Amino acid sequence: MNFSQQLIAFNTIMVKEYLRFIRIWVQTIIPPVITMALYFVIFGQLIGSQIGDIDGYRYMDYIVPGLILMAVITNSYSNVVSSFFSAKFQKNIEEMIISPLPNYIILAGYISGGVARGVTVGITVTVVSMFFSDFQIHSLGITLAVFVLTSILFSIAGLINAAYARSFDDITIIPTFVLTPLTYLGGIFYSIKMLPVFCQTFSMANPIMYMINAFRYGLLGVSDIDVTTALVIIVAFIIILFTLALSLLNKGVGIKP
Amino acid sequence: MSVNALKIENLKKTYRNGTVALHGVNLDVMEGDFFALLGPNGAGKSTTISIISSLTNKTTGKVQVFGHDIDQDPATARSMIGLVPQEFNFNIFEPVIEILINQAGFYGISRKVATRRAEKYLRKLELWDKRFDMAKELSGGMKRRLMIARALVHEPKLLILDEPTAGVDIEIRHSMWTFMREINASGTTIILTTHYLEEAESLCNHIAIIDKGVTIEHTSMRTLLDRLRVETFVLYLEEPLSEAPICGDYPLKLVDSNTLEVGVAHSQTLNEFFHLLSERNIQVLSMRNKTNRLEQLFVTMMRDGNAENYSGVQA
Ligand SMILES: Nc1ncnc2c1ncn2[C@@H]1O[C@H](COP(=O)(O)OP(=O)(O)OP(=O)(O)O)[C@@H](O)[C@H]1O
Ligand SMILES: [Mg+2]
Numbered sequence: 001m002n003f004s005q006q007l008i009a010f011n012t013i014m015v016k017e018y019l020r021f022i023r024i025w026v027q028t029i030i031p032p033v034i035t036m037a038l039y040f041v042i043f044g045q046l047i048g049s050q051i052g053d054i055d056g057y058r059y060m061d062y063i064v065p066g067l068i069l070m071a072v073i074t075n076s077y078s079n080v081v082s083s084f085f086s087a088k089f090q091k092n093i094e095e096m097i098i099s100p101l102p103n104y105i106i107l108a109g110y111i112s113g114g115v116a117r118g119v120t121v122g123i124t125v126t127v128v129s130m131f132f133s134d135f136q137i138h139s140l141g142i143t144l145a146v147f148v149l150t151s152i153l154f155s156i157a158g159l160i161n162a163a164y165a166r167s168f169d170d171i172t173i174i175p176t177f178v179l180t181p182l183t184y185l186g187g188i189f190y191s192i193k194m195l196p197v198f199c200q201t202f203s204m205a206n207p208i209m210y211m212i213n214a215f216r217y218g219l220l221g222v223s224d225i226d227v228t229t230a231l232v233i234i235v236a237f238i239i240i241l242f243t244l245a246l247s248l249l250n251k252g253v254g255i256k257p
Numbered sequence: 258m259s260v261n262a263l264k265i266e267n268l269k270k271t272y273r274n275g276t277v278a279l280h281g282v283n284l285d286v287m288e289g290d291f292f293a294l295l296g297p298n299g300a301g302k303s304t305t306i307s308i309i310s311s312l313t314n315k316t317t318g319k320v321q322v323f324g325h326d327i328d329q330d331p332a333t334a335r336s337m338i339g340l341v342p343q344e345f346n347f348n349i350f351e352p353v354i355e356i357l358i359n360q361a362g363f364y365g366i367s368r369k370v371a372t373r374r375a376e377k378y379l380r381k382l383e384l385w386d387k388r389f390d391m392a393k394e395l396s397g398g399m400k401r402r403l404m405i406a407r408a409l410v411h412e413p414k415l416l417i418l419d420e421p422t423a424g425v426d427i428e429i430r431h432s433m434w435t436f437m438r439e440i441n442a443s444g445t446t447i448i449l450t451t452h453y454l455e456e457a458e459s460l461c462n463h464i465a466i467i468d469k470g471v472t473i474e475h476t477s478m479r480t481l482l483d484r485l486r487v488e489t490f491v492l493y494l495e496e497p498l499s500e501a502p503i504c505g506d507y508p509l510k511l512v513d514s515n516t517l518e519v520g521v522a523h524s525q526t527l528n529e530f531f532h533l534l535s536e537r538n539i540q541v542l543s544m545r546n547k548t549n550r551l552e553q554l555f556v557t558m559m560r561d562g563n564a565e566n567y568s569g570v571q572a
Contacts, residue, residue, distance in 0.1 A: 001332055005365025012362025016355075091346035095356075095407075098310045098340050099363035100332035256314050257272055257307075 001100050010105050010112070013096075017113025021079055021120075028079070029121060032071045036125045039067050040132040043189065054191050055222040064133045065216040066188030069150060071125045073183060073208070074175070076118035076151040080110050080158030081171045088162065093255060103249040107159065107242070114155025115148065122147060136219065142227060143218030149234045150211045156241040163245070163254040182208045192224045207233060260324040262288045262415050262446035263309065268318030270304055270470075278304040280470040281318075286415075286463070288323070291441045292448045293461035293478070297559055301470040302450045303343050306419050310340045322415060336364060339413030341404045343420050343450075349393035353384060353403055356392060357410050364411040371410060378406040381436060383429075398425040402433070409440070416440065417448045422456060434460060454552040458482075468559065478551075485554050489547035490527075492517045495540035504533040518547065 001009065021028040044060035051059040087093040096106050129135065137143055157174075165171045186208035192200050203209050204225075214230035217223035223230075248254070263286040270279040278301045286292045296302050307313035309320055311331060320327045322334040347356050354375055361371035379385045382402040387395060395403060401421055408416060418437075422430045437460060441447050451457055457464065457478075464481055466474040474481065497514035507530050510518045521527060534541065547553070 001336075001365050008365045008367055009363050012359050016359055087348070090348055091344065092348040092351075094312055094342070094346045095360050096363050097312055098335060098338065099360070099411075100335040100365070101363050102332070252314055256312060 001102065006102065006105055009099075009101050010109055013106065013109025014112040014116070017079075017083060017110065018116050020083055020113070021117050028075070028117065029124060032075055032121050033124055033128055036067055036071055037128055039063070040129060044132050054194075055220075057220055057222065058133075061133045061220065062191075062216075063189055064129045064135075065219045066186070066212045068122055068125050068129065069146070069212055069215045070183050070188055072118040072122040072147060072151050073154050073211075074179065075121040076114040076154040077158040077161075077175065077179060079117035080114040080155045081162045081165075081175075083113060084110055084159050084162035085165050085168075085171050088165075088255060097252075097255065104246055107156070107245055107249060110159050111152055111155040114158060115151045118151035118155070119147070122151070138221035139218050141218075142214065142231075145231065146211060146215040146218055146234070149231070149238065150215070153234060153238050153241065156238065156245050160241065160245050160248065163248045165254070182206050183212075185209075186212045187224065188212055207237060210234065260288070261321070262286045262290065262323055263448065264319075264321040265305070265309070266319040268305065268308065268320065269316045270301075270308060270313070271316050278470055279308075279316075279318075281472075282467060282470065283472050283475065284465055285475070286446060286448060288414075288446055289441075289444060290446055290463055291437075291461045292446070293457035293464040294448055294450045294467065295454070295457060295464060295555065296467035300467045302467055303419055304470075305467070306340070306342075306417055306448075306450070309417065310338050311335060312340075312342075336411070337414045339408035339411065339416045341401075341408045341416070341418040341421050343423075345400050345404070347392050347400075347403065347407070350391055352389050352391055353395070354379065354388040356403065357407055360407050361410040366411060374410045374412070375406070378409050382406045383432070398429055401425055402429070405433070405436075413445070415446045415448070419450045420452065421449070422451060422453060430456075454555055455549040458549055458551040466555070466558065474558070481554065482550050485523075485550050487520045487522050488550065489518055489520050489553065490544055491547050492519065492544050493542045495542050498539070502534075502537050502539065504530065504537070507533070 040060070043063060048059035048063070053059070054062045084093070126135070161171060161174045185203065186206055187203065192203045192209065195203065210225060210230035210233050213223040213225050214227050214234070217227045263284060265282055265284040268279050268282040269277075271277045282301065282305055284294075284305075294302050294305070304313060308315045309322070309327070311327065320334075322337050325334040325337070327334045351359070357375035357379065358368060358371045361374060362368070366374075375388075376385065379388055382405055384395075384399060384402055384406060387399065392400065392403060401424065405418070405421060408418075422433060425433065434456070437447060437449070449457065449461060461478055463477050464474070465472055491512070494515045494517060498511060498517070499514070501509040501511040501517065503509075504519075507525065508520045512518055519530065521530060531541070548556070
């Protein structure tokens with residue numbers, strides 16, 4: 001396939017993926033908005049008013065960046081995991097496999113769908129957060145970079161999960177047992193400086209902690225860790241997972257008997 | 258020098274669970290041919306087809322599509338194949354027309370061209386009125402036709418149909434035959450799998466039979482049918498008989514008192530047989546072939562378990 005044909009193919013997957021989650025917006029866009037609004041009300045307003053400032057910010061303002069990024073992470077991930085798994089399950093993935101499409105276009109197409117969902121939900125949640133918190137941006141560049149890179153990373157992770165999954169149960173195991181704990185322990189609701197020393201060391205091994213802090217830096221200008229380190233870690237994870245996902249597609253793992 | 262549309266050499270496949278589906282399949286399909294790939298359930302037809310179209314990894318062997326090796330030049334090989342799989346494999350929540358346009362998109366065909374082609378093939382397959390319906394709202398026969406239309410949007414040189422007429426009513430089946438003949442006449446090579454042997458007999462020029470993962474027959478339809486040494490006819494009699502009469506060396510069997518089956522060898526004539534019946538004062542009201550010829554051959558081959566015994570069914 002020449003470049004312009006590849007572009008048409010990529011575009012086809014992207015639009016298809018975009019329309020898929022837009023068509024079912026009640027299941028894809030509304031639930032995270034409701035969850036986040038509840039977090040803002042309960043933790044931010046009600047409990048937050050009883051808690052002192054962290055790093056010079058009201059508790060409500062302090063947790064907003066982490067909550068937005070959590071919505072981006074879970075939505076990018078679940079978009080790709082459910083779309084790719086259902087394409088496998090219904091076998092319509094075969095429409096792509098029989099075509100001359102290179103696998104990196106398939107991968108890029110699914111990532112673009114995950115990013116589109118992550119960005120759509122992320123922006124919606126951000127708008128909702130403005131009702132509760134004084135929105136501000138310390139560094140637009142870092143904010144956008146972390147936003148998009150995190151979304152790319154978890155889209156790829158979703159595809160890997162879906163490739164290995166054999167049943168609908170398998171696509172909920174990773175989110176439940178890995179993703180959610182790591183996100184909650186990644187310092188959405190607290191600064192890791194508040195933890196005992198050995199827990200702090202433990203937290204340093206959690207990649208999501210770097211993303212949340214880098215994003216918080218982008219919006220508020222405060223972070224527990226060095227932002228450059230965070231960006232390097234995210235990009236490194238993207239490269240590793242992209243390579244893994246591509247090799248799974250090339251070998252046909254979970255797709256070709 | 259012309260290249261074959263498809264060339265398969267010693268193709269073997271063992272699935273992960275240990276099932277050996279293909280023990281060594283060989284196929285040569287000429288460009289422009291209408292080719293029948295036959296065999297009983299579980300013979301390995303769909304496995305072979307899935308390997309040709311990259312849906313299944315082969316274990317060993319060589320597959321070339323118009324001279325392009327599926328391992329060395331997969332993109333070119335794939336772009337030449339259109340596949341109608343045995344099982345439905347579209348997204349049931351997508352509208353019919355979107356399924357076609359997206360499929361074309363995966364081949365790098367622009368939306369504008371794709372839309373035009375989608376209309377052309379949906380009209381031909383009598384699905385144009387259903388274009389905005391979700392695929393799950395189609396009937397079984399319509400779903401099959403949707404898959405045929407989808408396989409054609411990129412105008413492949415080799416069209417592979419895995420049981421396209423299963424579950425399709427007789428009227429639509431006839432119109433599908435006409436359509437397949439048209440596509441073939443316009444230069445597309447067709448490989449057809451079917452369990453309706455009269456369909457294979459009337460459409461196809463060449464034939465391969467696979468059994469238990471091995472090609473047991475690979476020849477022209479004509480040569481194969483010539484091997485049928487005995488044809489069985491069913492005769493309906495005017496007067497009931499109590500036992501089968503003796504008529505020279507024609508084997509006869511009385512099915513019921515008014516129905517007689519006779520085996521007629523290639524070396525014998527029907528005239529002589531009717532002459533003998535007239536001498537015995539037996540009046541025949543009507544007559545038909547017991548089964549179609551290919552079916553008769555096929556049943557014998559499968560029953561005897563090897564391809565060397567083509568004696569046809571003994572009456
Ligand atoms: N995904 C799979 N995993 C394991 N075994 C399989 C798989 N698909 C097919 N088989 C086995 O391979 C053999 C050949 O199956 P295949 O589907 O190719 O037969 P077929 O000739 O198409 O039969 P049919 O006429 O019933 O469609 C069978 O024994 C089948 O059980
Ligand atoms: Mg089959």
